[in-house]
Every structure is written in structure tokens, then in C-alpha cells.
Amino acid sequence: MIEARQVSLTIEQTTVVKDMTFSFTKPGMYGIIGPNGAGKTSLLRLMSGAAQPTSGSMLLGDKPISAYPRKALARTMAVLQQGGLPPVGFSVRDTVAMGRFAFQGWFGDEREDPSPLIDSALNRMGLIELQHRPLDRLSGGERQRAALAQIMVQNPHIMLLDEPTTYLDIGYQVQLLETVHEWQRERGMIVVAVLHDLNLASLYCDQLIVMKDGSLYASGTPETVITKELVHDVYHADAEVIYTEPGGPPQIVLHRAGVGMKEKPILDRMQWIQPIGR
Amino acid sequence: MLLLVVSIGLAVSIGSAGLSLSDVWGILIYKITGIHLFGDWSDSDVAIVMQIRLSRVILAVLVGACLATAGAGFQGVLRNPLADPYTLGVASGSSVGAAFIIFFGLQSLMGLWTIPLVAFVTGALTLFAVFALARSKGAMAVETLILAGVIIQSFLGAFVSFMVSMSEGVVNQILYWLMGSLALRSWDHVYMLLPFLIVGVPLIAFFAHRLNLFAFGERHAAHLGVNVERTKLIVLVGSTLLTAAAVSVSGVIGFVGLVVPHLLRLLVGPDYRRIIPLSAIGGGIFVLWADTVARIALSPREIQLGIVTALVGAPFFALLLYRHKLGGKGGM
Numbered sequence: 384m385i386e387a388r389q390v391s392l393t394i395e396q397t398t399v400v401k402d403m404t405f406s407f408t409k410p411g412m413y414g415i416i417g418p419n420g421a422g423k424t425s426l427l428r429l430m431s432g433a434a435q436p437t438s439g440s441m442l443l444g445d446k447p448i449s450a451y452p453r454k455a456l457a458r459t460m461a462v463l464q465q466g467g468l469p470p471v472g473f474s475v476r477d478t479v480a481m482g483r484f485a486f487q488g489w490f491g492d493e494r495e496d497p498s499p500l501i502d503s504a505l506n507r508m509g510l511i512e513l514q515h516r517p518l519d520r521l522s523g524g525e526r527q528r529a530a531l532a533q534i535m536v537q538n539p540h541i542m543l544l545d546e547p548t549t550y551l552d553i554g555y556q557v558q559l560l561e562t563v564h565e566w567q568r569e570r571g572m573i574v575v576a577v578l579h580d581l582n583l584a585s586l587y588c589d590q591l592i593v594m595k596d597g598s599l600y601a602s603g604t605p606e607t608v609i610t611k612e613l614v615h616d617v618y619h620a621d622a623e624v625i626y627t628e629p630g631g632p633p634q635i636v637l638h639r640a641g642v643g644m645k646e647k648p649i650l651d652r653m654q655w656i657q658p659i660g661r
Numbered sequence: 662m663l664l665l666v667v668s669i670g671l672a673v674s675i676g677s678a679g680l681s682l683s684d685v686w687g688i689l690i691y692k693i694t695g696i697h698l699f700g701d702w703s704d705s706d707v708a709i710v711m712q713i714r715l716s717r718v719i720l721a722v723l724v725g726a727c728l729a730t731a732g733a734g735f736q737g738v739l740r741n742p743l744a745d746p747y748t749l750g751v752a753s754g755s756s757v758g759a760a761f762i763i764f765f766g767l768q769s770l771m772g773l774w775t776i777p778l779v780a781f782v783t784g785a786l787t788l789f790a791v792f793a794l795a796r797s798k799g800a801m802a803v804e805t806l807i808l809a810g811v812i813i814q815s816f817l818g819a820f821v822s823f824m825v826s827m828s829e830g831v832v833n834q835i836l837y838w839l840m841g842s843l844a845l846r847s848w849d850h851v852y853m854l855l856p857f858l859i860v861g862v863p864l865i866a867f868f869a870h871r872l873n874l875f876a877f878g879e880r881h882a883a884h885l886g887v888n889v890e891r892t893k894l895i896v897l898v899g900s901t902l903l904t905a906a907a908v909s910v911s912g913v914i915g916f917v918g919l920v921v922p923h924l925l926r927l928l929v930g931p932d933y934r935r936i937i938p939l940s941a942i943g944g945g946i947f948v949l950w951a952d953t954v955a956r957i958a959l960s961p962r963e964i965q966l967g968i969v970t971a972l973v974g975a976p977f978f979a980l981l982l983y984r985h986k987l988g989g990k991g992g993m
Contacts, residue, residue, distance in 0.1 A: 433880055457886030464881055471876045472931035481874055485886030489867075537885070 414588035457485035729944020732918020734900035737872030754787025784905035841967030916974025
């Protein structure tokens with residue numbers, strides 16, 4: 384479990400995370416949402432141990448994260464960074480195999496052969512056919528799948544995802560989160576994901592944390608958190624909240640800024656996109 | 662490896678003293694096995710082969726191995742295939758120490774060891790200076806480190822040029838040193854360099870696995886369980902030791918640490934577990950042949966080794982770069 388006790392982070396006199404207290408104790412999908420610059424990525428960096436809190440403490444189990452050696456931490460916690468993997472020359476299979484680093488001895492050896500684990504991760508992410516292709520010859524979406532396969536072989540208990548769906552089209556966004564969700568349920572993991580898309584966050588997360596200006600603004604289930612008022616107050620955007628099925632997760636539909644639903648009829652605007660010269 | 666052995670054999674056989682192939686090999690076989698198999702030679706011939714040629718050939722191999730391994734180490738840590746011992750200013754740092762000693766005529770201070778020791782100390786100091794310049798908030802960013810290296814390097818370059826222009830009679834000696842040469846080196850230099858190689862190369866090879874993970878970025882490597890700061894420190898210090906040791910016996914020889922690992926990367930892929938040991942061997946072969954050319958091209962006069970490696974290395978590197986560009990977007 385991860386617990387934040389009055390955690391603050393100040394970088395060059397700017398407080399990017401302010402006095403946040405929360406804990407993720409039960410297995411589940413936890414979403415962190417909020418506008419740009421709200422401190423979501425900074426919060427994730429605090430959880431991953433990439434940054435140390437200026438005050439307060441970030442605990443994993445009952446010890447502060449900084450008390451864990453890197454290798455021990457990597458055996459419990461896997462991190463998918465924003466932007467995914469760079470286009471290097473390693474093959475997909477080699478890349479995924481490197482996820483086993485934390486379980487290897489001094490000479491890169493492992494007690495049990497990790498190949499079945501690697502095969503199953505490749506299979507799951509649909510990368511079997513691409514396994515011998517170098518990363519620099521993959522599309523952004525394929526690289527993102529390779530990145531997820533790499534942390535899959537880490538067999539983590541906790542997984543931190545920083546905007547895992549960036550660069551993916553909506554089909555892949557849904558597919559990726561579906562895979563993560565299924566895998567989370569199977570292994571009983573704690574998955575914490577920074578998500579930009581409120582609708583995806585609402586679809587896949589059990590709990591949401593809303594950040595604004597570095598502070599905890601709201602938290603709870605998607606039904607309690609995602610409201611017209613919250614979208615207005617936090618994002619300064621006008622939206623309707625709709626339910627596509629009774630008891631299902633809320634979804635938002637946007638209005639144009641300050642105009643509301645009563646807009647110019649669509650036909651009016653169509654005139655602007657008539658091809659010239661007809 | 663086989664190529665290395667063959668290269669050593671050929672290089673020993675070539676020289677300006679006009680010994681026949683059978684004489685050279687007869688001497689070698691006699692010295693190694695104690696059997697006088699063939700050839701007709703004098704004591705001075707034995708001295709030429711054993712004291713001058715063989716020591717020089719071995720030294721060329723060792724220097725090449727040090728420089729190429731150091732280059733591979735720096736590249737792994739900096740995640741930049743164009744980085745090499747010189748990017749960090751370490752070689753310049755070592756040469757400043759050497760030039761200083763020559764300019765003030767202090768060679769006699771500690772005998773044969775004076776120049777290497779001082780070069781090593783100034784090389785290491787340069788590394789610390791670069792680190793101090795690059796380090797902020799306890800961490801070293803890759804870009805800042807290269808920038809700091811370039812700044813320090815240009816400062817030290819000016820310093821060396823100043824000393825050269827201030828000195829009268831010893832200009833040649835300093836130039837000789839700065840262009841790199843293996844002339845007038847002996848077995849003592851081999852024994853001086855060997856311990857660094859024996860410690861340094863396995864040390865860096867030991868971290869090859871971690872350097873592979875570095876390719877994905879430092880933070881990513883950390884999340885996969887690598888102790889990033891410790892790996893950087895050990896590999897950088899190891900590479901600096903190798904560089905300083907090589908510069909100490911041969912002066913500044915460019916392009917070895919740059920070309921050899923890069924060429925190997927194109928041949929065997931990005932895996933540092935292969936690149937590092939192969940760099941040691943490939944660097945040895947590269948410098949050995951460059952030195953053989955330096956010895957015999959204008960025989961009996963010698964060209965500076967640094968000139969040969971630059972003449973061969975620079976166009977070769979440009980070609981590699983061009984091909985690499987044609988072959989698609991870079992990566993590592």
C-alpha cells in the first residue's frame with residue numbers, strides 16, 4: 384500500500400505538491416486527474432521515489448519510499464513514464480526481458496528461466512510477431528505496448544502509470560486500459576494512473592483523486608467526483624454529465640466556451656466548409 | 662580475437678630495420694619456446710624484435726583497448742554514440758599535466774613515472790571539475806555533463822597552446838606528446854598500463870548489463886531497479902582511469918574511443934555486454950594497425966600516431982554517420 388502523509392514538494396521556490404494526505408490500501412484502479420500543471424506528474428514522481436518530499440512522508444508499506452534500495456523497490460513497484468520508451472536499437476523481446484533486471488543476480492542470471500513470463504507478456508500485448516523488431520522501427524503505439532509488456536514481467540504489486548494513453552488513438556487507448564484493468568483484477572494490484580481524459584478515467588477507475596494547484600481538490604468514486612460543477616471549477620470548462628446506462632460510469636460532453644447548448648445551428652456552419660469553386 | 666593475434670603477428674614482422682620474416686619469427690619462437698627453429702640472427706636483431714617491436718606492438722594493443730573501452734563506457738553512461746574520452750575533457754586534462762611537466766623540465770622528479778602520474782592526476786582532476794560544473798542538486802544531467810566537458814576542454818586546450826607557444830626548445834616534444842605517439846616506449850610502459858587494463862575493462866564490462874538499461878533513460882533505468890548514480894560514478898571513474906592511463910603512455914590519440922564502439926554497434930547491435938569486450942579487442946586492432954602505418958608509411962621517419970588515427974578515423978566516421986543516416990532514423 385501507498386500512503387501520503389502531508390506530502391509537499393517544492394522545486395525552486397515553487398510548491399508543486401501541497402500538503403497532500405491520502406492512502407491507497409486496497410487493490411484497485413486509482414486515477415489522478417486535474418488540469419495541466421496541477422502537480423499530477425510530480426505526485427507520481429513522489430510515489431515512485433524519483434523525487435523526495437520537501438516535507439511530510441510518502442510511505443510504501445510502513446517505510447518511507449526513500450528507505451528502499453532501487454532494486455528492492457523495482458520488485459514491488461513498476462512505473463510507466465510519460466512518453467514511453469525512446470526509439471533505441473534493442474529488439475522488442477530484449478527490451479521486455481530487461482524488465483527482469485531487478486530479479487537478476489550480479490551477472491544477469493536468474494534462478495528460474497524468465498522466458499515463459501516474457502512470452503506471455505508479449506502475447507498479451509500482441510507483440511509476438513514484432514518481438515525481433517528493434518524499437519526504432521515501431522510506431523508510437525507499438526512502443527507503448529512494449530513499455531507495458533516490460534513492466535508486466537516485473538510482476539509488480541503496485542503499478543504507476545503516467546498518462547499511459549498519450550499518443551494513442553481512442554481504439555488503442557481503450558484497449559490499453561482494458562488490458563491494464565484486466566491484469567489489475569487478476570493480480571490484485573494497486574494501479575495508480577495519471578489520466579488526462581476524464582471519460583477514460585471514469586470508465587476504468589474505482590477511485591479518483593482530483594488535483595488543483597498542487598492540492599487535493601476532491602476524491603472518491605467517479606460518480607461522486609465527476610460533476611458539472613467540478614469540471615467547471617477545476618477545468619473552467621462547461622460540460623454536461625451523462626450516464627449512458629443506469630448505474631454506469633458518468634461521461635462528460637463538452638460545450639463551447641461560454642456559449643452553452645444553444646449554439647448556431649450546425650447547418651449554418653456547414654456553409655463555411657463548402658469546397659471553393661463549386 | 663583471432664584477428665587480433667594475426668594482426669600482432671603481422672605487425673611485429675613489419676619494420677624499418679630490414680629483418681626478414683623468418684628471422685623475426687625465429688626469434689619469437691626461440692624466446693617463447695626456447696627452441697632455435699630457424700633463421701640466422703644477431704643479438705641486436707633480438708633486441709630490435711623483443712625490446713623495440715614487440716613491446717611497441719603490445720603497447721599499441723593495450724592503448725587501443727583502454728581507449729575504446731573507455732569510449733564505450735562514456736557512451737553508455739552519456740547515452741550518446743558521439744561521446745568519447747575527449748568529450749569529457751579527460752584526455753585534455755591528462756595532456757595539460759604532461760605539457761606542464763615537459764615545459765618546466767620536471768621529468769626527473771620521479772623518473773619514468775612522472776609524466777604518467779601527473780597526467781593521471783590532472784585527468785582525474787579534470788573529471789572532478791567537469792562533475793562539479795555539471796552537478797546540480799546532487800544529480801548529474803546528461804546534457805549538462807557534456808556541456809561542462811566541452812567548456813573545460815576548450816579552456817584546457819587554450820592552456821596547452823599557451824604553454825606550447827611560451828616554450829622554445831621543447832615545442833617538438835610537446836607537439837609529439839599532444840599528437841600521440843608510441844615511439845621510444847618500452848616494456849616499462851606496458852607494465853605501467855597493464856594493471857589499469859586488467860582492472861578497468863572487466864569493471865566496465867561488469868556494468869554492461871546496466872548500461873543497456875540506461876539506453877531507455879536514467880529514470881527509466883532507476884524504475885527498473887538500477888542504482889543510477891552509483892553506476893554512473895563507477896563507469897565514469899573506470900573509463901577515466903583507462904583514458905588517463907592510455908594518454909599517459911601514448912599522448913592524445915583521437916577517434917579510437919569514438920569510432921571503435923560505434924562501428925561495433927553497427928555490427929553487433931546495441932547490447933553493451935557485447936560492445937564492451939569487443940571494443941577492447943577492436944580498439945587494440947585499430948591502434949595496432951594505425952601505429953604500424955605510422956611506423957612504416959614514411960619509413961624510416963615516423964608520423965605521429967594521432968595523425969594516422971584522425972586521418973583514418975575522421976572520414977571513416979563521417980561515412981558511418983552518413984550510412985547510418987541513410988539507413989533510417991538514428992536511435993543509438
